[in-house]
Amino acid sequence: MRKAAIKIENELAGWLTQDELGYHFVYEKSYAMKPGARPVSLTLPLRDEPYTSKVLFPFFDGLIPEGWLLDIAERNWKLNPRDRMGLLLVCCKDCIGNVSVEAINEENLP
Numbered sequence: 001m002r003k004a005a006i007k008i009e010n011e012l013a014g015w016l017t018q019d020e021l022g023y024h025f026v027y028e029k030s031y032a033m034k035p036g037a038r039p040v041s042l043t044l045p046l047r048d049e050p051y052t053s054k055v056l057f058p059f060f061d062g063l064i065p066e067g068w069l070l071d072i073a074e075r076n077w078k079l080n081p082r083d084r085m086g087l088l089l090v091c092c093k094d095c096i097g098n099v100s101v102e103a104i105n106e107e108n109l110p
Helices: 067-077 084-091
Strands: 002-008 011-019 022-027 051-053 099-104
Touching: 002 084, 067 084, 084 099
Parallel strands: none
Antiparallel strands: 002 011, 002 099, 011 022, 022 051
């Protein structure tokens, strides 16, 4: 299983995981209950239940660079262009905008 902390303006907003069943996104309860909490995207409104998908959610997939920048990332980190979660974890820690993705190492998982 691979896991990422999803942050909005450096505040933990939720968790994105990938396992053999697909992708899962769930909001951090303390974040979702805050007054004025904003969703990660309009396609992932705030809710308690996790979102599940067989493919990477379009919002997160859209954070992955394209074109020459993607080519550089694939060559430098020897990434498979079909490994969307791997690309997201490596390339999207410091994205344009207010959302960032921070990889969580497996040895730190409970």
